[in-house]
Amino acid sequence: MVLILSDVHVWLNILIGDQDVSPADLVKVRMQADGRMVSPGLQPRYAGMFDALKKIIRAEGFGGLWKGVFPNVQRAFLVNMGELACYDHAKHFIIENQICNDNIYAHTLSSIMSGLSATALSCPADVVKTTMMNQAVNDENKPAED
Numbered sequence: 001m002v003l004i005l006s007d008v009h010v011w012l013n014i015l016i017g018d019q020d021v022s023p024a025d026l027v028k029v030r031m032q033a034d035g036r037m038v039s040p041g042l043q044p045r046y047a048g049m050f051d052a053l054k055k056i057i058r059a060e061g062f063g064g065l066w067k068g069v070f071p072n073v074q075r076a077f078l079v080n081m082g083e084l085a086c087y088d089h090a091k092h093f094i095i096e097n098q099i100c101n102d103n104i105y106a107h108t109l110s111s112i113m114s115g116l117s118a119t120a121l122s123c124p125a126d127v128v129k130t131t132m133m134n135q136a137v138n139d140e141n142k143p144a145e146d
Helices: 002-038 049-060 062-066 069-094 102-133
Strands: none
Touching: 002 049, 002 062, 002 069, 002 102, 049 069, 069 102
């Protein structure tokens, strides 16, 4: 019962925490995308973080800061699921199959497997999140057609 309650606590923290930082993630994703505009000589959309926040709120409304929040939360779930589930399983596998003893090497190998698992699980959600966050809007606040 304690394990289940602690798991619920972890998942609730992820859900609430990701919603709080999603506007910062949106600004980061958009400013990183602006870096591609500078190479061909185009002007970036934003002069800085506060300029990005101001322009996003003006163009998309206050709710526009949370564009892509659902794939962001899904990505966080997938990363944590991949890390937590895989690490313990990998460590037991390494020790039971006598690949190495329960020492720093077992923990390092388990961490590598856990990181690979988390990356593989979260990559699709990360692509969807980044695509949604970078999507431009037209004058009616609808996704712009290419």
